[in-house]
């Protein structure tokens with residue numbers, strides 16, 4: 208009994224009558240399949256429609272929504288250190304993990320993660336508190352030094368770029384430098400009003416500092432979690448009015464310094480305030496911002512629509528959710544797919560990110576003294592010391608996040624190297640088993656107009672009766688596309704718990 212999450216990808220290699228499903232990647236609840244390629248030796252054909260199955264997947268390619276710009280996670284200092292330590296102890300495993308996580312080559316055994324979120328200065332996952340200018344009162348930022356950040360942060364990003372040149376890097380501070388704060392430290396508090404006009408120059412210099420390291424910047428957010436003040440790690444509260452003021456000045460500085468392509472992103476906090484903070488930010492200084500980012504820690508994903516309905520032309524980024532050490536592998540996958548990697552996209556997100564890219568099996572190292580992640584945060588890939596100090600993607604000891612991300616990512620990465628990214632298209636499930644499948648549908652255009660688009664479905668089959676008596680039931684679905692119909696059985700697994 209199998210199949211929980213899979214991608215069906217089909218190509219129109221010949222005229223409409225012979226649409227075929229030829230590429231299947233699968234992860235089963237029992238981990239017998241872990242992002243396994245099941246390229247069928249005989250493709251599954253679309254044929255003249257028969258009666259719809261109890262789960263009938265209806266794809267409407269003419270209704271096209273947002274472009275999906277990639278999946279990924281945060282490369283905190285701790286994530287970079289974990290990877291860099293691996294590079295010195297197990298060179299082959301380091302490059303193997305980077306390849307399996309970041310390669311976007313079509314058809315290869317790799318997740319194709321393409322989006323990295325990187326803190327500017329210290330976060331709750333750093334070796335110590337530091338900013339990129341710790342000289343008190345240096346409002347000209349003459350002592351700004353990008354190399355206050357650990358060198359392994361940049362070398363790991365450069366290594367990832369060598370594997371995935373399409374990588375998008377999005378930087379943001381957990382806090383301004385401590386000397387600008389009401390608390391006198393990066394921990395807690397807010398920015399002092401007399402430093403608000405100077406601060407955008409610090410953020411400009413951060414973008415320029417990354418560029419000087421050979422890392423071009425896709426986006427910058429003004430502040431991580433502006434509604435969170437915590438005295439044990441870098442945090443900074445900021446009202447929409449102040450964030451808007453800083454963002455507007457930063458937008459001008461970026462534009463005046465040849466960085467007009469860098470996107471400016473606001474909010475970066477919980478779904479629960481989607482109707483208030485980010486809407487107020489757009490009312491104040493919307494023209495400066497490309498859009499806003501959401502985290503999963505309070506509220507529900509559908510609250511993204513409160514923002515979307517108010518500002519449908521602004522972009523939505525889903526940028527943070529952490530796993531938890533000890534949580535159930537398959538339950539996590541169901542939640543991730545339903546709420547994030549299918550659900551956040553259905554609610555108009557254009558990127559999807561977990562939190563830490565890599566940590567050890569205990570969710571360490573964290574910032575000394577922090578209460579953040581006190582019960583253990585699970586990263587995308589976990590170091591398993593018991594397994595010869597190597598980083599593993601396997602499920603038992605390690606993480607479910609990479610598989611869920613991989614299943615979603617594979618559907619939207621470019622079909623052609625350097626080609627366009629996938630776009631979400633309309634899909635619905637009908638029939639008496641409509642609840643059993645959670646489905647996202649995507650199309651990816653080609654570099655050459657004579658090549659056929661790729662179409663892909665990302666499907667979660669969660670018909671496992673987990674809340675009553677475990678009874679996983681394979682679901683046979685019909686797939687309706689362009690007046691033709693294919694049939695596929697999404698099997699489900701026996702309880703492994």
Ligand SMILES: *[C@@H]1O[C@H](CO)[C@@H](O)[C@H](O)[C@H]1NC(C)=O
Pocket residue numbers: 244307316600
């Ligand atoms: C795909 O990569 C994973 C992760 O390294 C590995 O465990 C698995 O054996 C690979 N599968 C194939 C078919 O190469």
Ligand SMILES: *[C@@H]1O[C@H](CO)[C@@H](O)[C@H](O)[C@H]1NC(C)=O
Pocket residue numbers: 432435477479504505
């Ligand atoms: C939102 O997320 C933070 C993490 O920054 C959490 O500590 C906080 O309690 C959440 N806010 C609300 C309103 O629940």
Ligand SMILES: *[C@@H]1O[C@H](CO)[C@@H](O)[C@H](O)[C@H]1NC(C)=O
Pocket residue numbers: 296297595
């Ligand atoms: C552990 O890793 C080292 C370095 O890659 C390797 O030489 C050794 O054979 C491995 N040992 C086991 C038991 O896998």
